[in-house]
Amino acid sequence: MAGSDDDQWFDDYDEPMSGGEDEDAYPSDSGAGGSDSGGTSTTDDAADDGFEERGPSEARSQLRNRLYSVIDRQNLRRIQEEALQQVQSILGCSTTTARALLIFFSWDAEAVLGTIAERGQEDVYKRAGLLSQSEEAEAYAAAAAAGAGGTVSCLVCMSDVGPSQATAMDCGHMFCNDCWREHMRINISEGMSRRLRCMAPGCGVVCDEDKVKALLRKDKPLLEKYEQTLLESYVDDNKRVKWCPSVPHCGHAIRSKEMHCEVECACGHQFCFACCEVQHSPCTCDMLHDWEQRMRDGSETSSWLSANTKLCPKCSKPVEKNGGCNLVLCRCGQAFCWLCGQATGRAHTWTSIEGHSCGAYKEEAEARANEAQRNLKRYLHYLTRYEANLQSGKLEAKLRKDVEAKVDALMEVDPSMSNFSWLNEALAQLFLARKCMAYSYIFAFYMFGQSMFKEDFSAEANAINQALFEDKQGQLEAEVEKLSQLIENPWPIGSAADMQSHRMAIINLAANIDTRIQKMYEVIECDITPQVASRGVGIAPYKGRHATGSGGEAAAEVYRRAAAAGGGAGPSGSNQPSSDVPDPAAEEGGRGGRRGKAPIAAGSGGRSKRKAGS
Amino acid sequence: MPIDLGRVQKEIRDIDRDKASGVTIEVQGNSVQKLIGCLKGPRDTPFDGGIFYVNIELDDQYPFVPPKMRFITKVWHPNISSANGAICLDILKDQWSPALTLKTALLSLQALLSSPQPDDPQDAVVARQYMGSLAEYEATARQWTQTYAHAQQVVGLEAKVQQIVEMGFGREQALAALKRANGDENGAMEILLGA
């Protein structure tokens, strides 16, 4: 009983957000699209399937709460057809019309139908560049009458053709088939398939898909390109869907309910949905881009800058100290004191500068130091901490190696220790926290800097916000450092009891860190950003390691289970898969089966039910 | 696919036949893909009395893509570059339709001379003047029409053509060069020798 819960949990943890990999797991769809998994639809299979939400099982309704889903090529066709059918079945219109409406409304079927209900069909059709149905019918009649007699005069090639050699679009405008084909060929080659319009001046009606396909039936490559572009319009014209920015492109797209959301594609690529850059919560996209610009502008590293340069009080450019004395000269001609940064005259001896005394440096000169200097100092303060956290995060691979050595040593002493999921969890939490910390410094730099949000806060309000935030940030940082040391320092491998408490300390710290991050986000989301709500400050929420949309409690529960399940003798057996369920991952189990952020797993305990590679 | 010669020739014939339209067209050299259009400045505008030449280039994909048009004659107008004659007109860009013709395009240029669209300017300086001081704009435009497009400039053209032909150039060539140089025979010679 507990065992099956744990299995599901571990599956979820191995592939935290990569829903949609296993399209065929749908009861209704399996068989249709050519299954690859060949696995039976166990509950666990369904749990892997984070995609489009149909079907009865509870696992699926939970998944519905996920903020985003991954779409692969096959999905793309299906969900697009679903949207088209939804609109068509209610409006009774052609596919072309439904598609034009959906493109106009960024593939939001609800918006199409809602706006039509609200403003009337005629108005919406007109705005989307479509004829209303009555006009359409009249136009058809006119076209038929025109073609009934002798020949049709094509206004494009200016020659007469038989009625069978000409085609009228829904608007009634008739041209010869050769001209239509050439028009389509040029527009499709230029990637304008989805807005292939009538050739008549000022008409703008979208060419009917069936007529386009009939006209192009002999040109297979062109027809394919046409259909491909129509298909991709679901992503290209859809604000809620974006192509995964992985290079080389993996072919997947992500659909997100929220613009500000951190997502992970089925290919493993993680990015910010809003700006498609690296994940950067809790700082906003704007903050990140400004920050990166700043880093590019000052190619010098922070330590070199702070040790070797000061900003000129006149032109604000960094100046390098070029000799032993404290009077430095900027290229702009301004002389200033290296110690306090103040502008001075040029006459000086080794110990004093004319008209200048900075003996009071510590007490008052600090306060008088010019603004540019303060700004640089402030920037360096945040830059140093940002880089330190990013750096620790980058040492991930090395730390994992270290830890593996410790695990090996431990297993030699105590072979009953077989489940190290608690350790994987703690490491993952540590790296996640490092990333949060790094970007929280960018957030703080801009949020409290009284420049980006100068108009939004009074100095007092700003000071309160900063104190609130830095309190939580400081608590988080302390816990992160503790956990880091517990993992890196030597373990009490000789003593089983000591090792047990060491393990518990790591598990507890990891859980604490998760809570601390949530607390920090609470300050951001409840105390700070509501004050600047009118600015639309978009910050992706903290998802934690196990969030399924139900918030932080789930994560704490997960840690408790990890503590109960992992390590030592006894309960570890409960993680074995029940023998009557086929185990698709059996052949890649054990230590060889790691991939990506693969955990340090000994034996098959805990994670054996991972799906076979996709 | 090469250009639809049949259509272009029909278009040229149609313009030639319709004398009342106020626009004419001539092939430049031996390819129908390079033409020179000509339109009269509309009445009751600062362009009245002027003759305006337009350089026309047809892509292989014409008429499925718009013709490239540029004023040869210098014009003072918010939607026409005073420096190089480039034109800002929707039907020469995204509003082009394959069922439009060179004649409709030239007539649209004529209409553009009558009714400038300063909200979508090609020449910001002219547009600013047009918005700021209409009288000043009209005076400058009239001045430019007098200087660069006045019919008298074109009078005596035949004599100049003759002069150039005697120097060993073809008649068509001479005509095209003179048009480009706004009737200035020295300018035309420079164009011919440079080309």
Ligand SMILES: [Zn+2]
């Ligand atoms: Zn035709």
Ligand SMILES: [Zn+2]
């Ligand atoms: Zn039409």
Ligand SMILES: [Zn+2]
């Ligand atoms: Zn991807």
Ligand SMILES: [Zn+2]
């Ligand atoms: Zn972003």
Ligand SMILES: [Zn+2]
């Ligand atoms: Zn000195």
Ligand SMILES: [Zn+2]
């Ligand atoms: Zn300076």
Ligand SMILES: [Zn+2]
């Ligand atoms: Zn000083």
